[in-house]
Amino acid sequence: MSTVDRRPSTVPAPASAPSTSVSAPASGPAPTPSQTVGPFFGHALPLTGGGDVAPRSAPETVTLHGRVLDGRGEPVPDALLEFWQAGPDGRPPAAPGSMRRDHSTGRDAGRDGVTFTGWGRVPTDADGHYTVRTLRPPAAAPYVGVLLFARGLLHHLYTRAYLDPAADDALLASLPGERRATLVATHEGGEAHRVYRFDLRIQGDDAQETVFLDFR
Amino acid sequence: MADTQPTTPDQKSIDAAMAALAGSGNGAAHPSRAYPPYRSTALRHPRQRLVVVEDPEAVELTGPVFGVTDVTALDSDLTRQHTGEPIGERITVSGRVLDRAGRPVRQQLVEIWQANAAGRYAHQREQHPAPLDPHFTGAGRCLTDDQGRYSFTTVKPGPYPWGNHLNAWRPAHIHFSVFGTAFTQRLVTQMYFPGDPLFGYDPIMQSVTDAAARERLVAAYVHDLSESEFSLGFQWDIVLDGPAATWTENAEDSRNTEQGENR
Numbered sequence: 001m002s003t004v005d006r007r008p009s010t011v012p013a014p015a016s017a018p019s020t021s022v023s024a025p026a027s028g029p030a031p032t033p034s035q036t037v038g039p040f041f042g043h044a045l046p047l048t049g050g051g052d053v054a055p056r057s058a059p060e061t062v063t064l065h066g067r068v069l070d071g072r073g074e075p076v077p078d079a080l081l082e083f084w085q086a087g088p089d090g091r092p093p094a095a096p097g098s099m100r101r102d103h104s105t106g107r108d109a110g111r112d113g114v115t116f117t118g119w120g121r122v123p124t125d126a127d128g129h130y131t132v133r134t135l136r137p138p139a140a141a142p143y144v145g146v147l148l149f150a151r152g153l154l155h156h157l158y159t160r161a162y163l164d165p166a167a168d169d170a171l172l173a174s175l176p177g178e179r180r181a182t183l184v185a186t187h188e189g190g191e192a193h194r195v196y197r198f199d200l201r202i203q204g205d206d207a208q209e210t211v212f213l214d215f216r
Numbered sequence: 217m218a219d220t221q222p223t224t225p226d227q228k229s230i231d232a233a234m235a236a237l238a239g240s241g242n243g244a245a246h247p248s249r250a251y252p253p254y255r256s257t258a259l260r261h262p263r264q265r266l267v268v269v270e271d272p273e274a275v276e277l278t279g280p281v282f283g284v285t286d287v288t289a290l291d292s293d294l295t296r297q298h299t300g301e302p303i304g305e306r307i308t309v310s311g312r313v314l315d316r317a318g319r320p321v322r323q324q325l326v327e328i329w330q331a332n333a334a335g336r337y338a339h340q341r342e343q344h345p346a347p348l349d350p351h352f353t354g355a356g357r358c359l360t361d362d363q364g365r366y367s368f369t370t371v372k373p374g375p376y377p378w379g380n381h382l383n384a385w386r387p388a389h390i391h392f393s394v395f396g397t398a399f400t401q402r403l404v405t406q407m408y409f410p411g412d413p414l415f416g417y418d419p420i421m422q423s424v425t426d427a428a429a430r431e432r433l434v435a436a437y438v439h440d441l442s443e444s445e446f447s448l449g450f451q452w453d454i455v456l457d458g459p460a461a462t463w464t465e466n467a468e469d470s471r472n473t474e475q476g477e478n479r
């Protein structure tokens with residue numbers, strides 16, 4: 001079998017948004033602490049086409065871009081962002097191929113151009129900017145999950161970049177108005193290939209600081 | 217790189233700041249993102265509380281899948297990525313990746329990166345005047361097996377200086393990036409070597425203020441994992457925090473039940 005699927009084989013692939021149950025923590029082993037990604041990940045973690053999550057053949061794409069900013073509003077040039085989302089069909093992707101290697105040379109071979117893996121990884125540039133080109137997430141979960149790592153950040157931060165969310169989204173509705181806005185990407189232009197702006201302010205005044213999430 | 221303070225503090229003042237915060241995490245495994253002795257945290261931590269999501273969406277309880285397309289057999293041997301052998305003590309580092317219920321994380325990606333034996337990274341922004349090794353890049357990856365096991369062959373990294381304070385040195389460490397079955401279980405951390413005299417001076421390691429939790433960052437030397445006339449063996453198990461999905465046929469029913477027990 002050339003693909004890996006975590007799901008038990010007795011469970012049929014769900015036709016629409018899959019149901020899940022949350023595993024209880026039980027009295028398991030104690031977790032390994034987080035440590036900063038540090039400044040020197042650039043020769044190890046970035047990938048060819050890490051931000052090209054949308055297959056080349058996709059008729060419609062969304063581009064999400066923005067800057068990572070620190071508590072002074074300065075760009076963070078040594079951050080690493082990861083993205084994870086469901087596809088337009090609502091299913092969490094289960095296909096490998098995000099970091100293909102050439103088997104004859106061992107080199108980074110990039111994506112195959114047709115598989116949607118749902119996952120991307122992009123380092124910020126010298127101006128703190130990132131770009132990811134992907135497929136529109138489903139209406140039921142209309143966001144791209146974003147993980148932020150950086151030098152000076154001892155434990156990663158998780159957030160959601162919402163694209164055109166419904167007014168009654170549970171998380172957004174639970175937040176005060178100004179803070180809610182930090183999770184909603186701004187449509188900058190385009191139709192079939194829509195471009196959205198999403199900045200991450202690690203630290204800021206009340207209303208400016210991006211809402212970061214903690215999953216229990 | 218912008219410093220957050222006009223003058224560079226000395227080790228004594230960092231030591232005092234670390235001592236004042238020792239044990240302050242109430243036994244929490246993870247460091248507080250605001251940890252003043254590691255000065256770069258000052259402008260890089262949120263001031264607001266994180267917003268707790270009690271009912272993550274399905275997509276957040278799953279995560280990316282990696283497979284045979286993504287990793288070659290050679291990727292886990294950092295001593296064989298060039299035409300010659302790197303300088304240094306050849307070691308193996310192996311262990312298991314488990315979730316917080318103790319279940320193995322199967323067929324999932326583990327990535328490592330590290331300095332060479334002289335304490336220098338193959339990275340353009342690295343300024344430490346120690347030699348680069350043309351036979352060592354210091355990056356590797358592998359997939360866990362069905363018991364959650366991973367294994368790397370590499371050389372022991374050297375300690376290196378950094379700019380946090382005067383005479384600041386990082387203990388020797390290997391950076392790890394680990395995926396769980398869920399995106400919410402993601403972990404990036406650092407593995408240390410037993411008995412390193414630099415532990416007490418390092419604000420990154422000491423940011424884990426609970427002594428027992430900090431101990432979980434240190435690998436064990438296991439003589440049986442050493443190979444005669446070849447390599448020294450270290451063992452380090454990794455336990456991922458955070459919720460993951462369990463796929464069941466009666467998903468909605470069991471979701472309600474298990475979440476109820478969870479609270």
Ligand SMILES: [Fe+2]
Nearest residue numbers: 038040389391
């Ligand atoms: Fe390091």
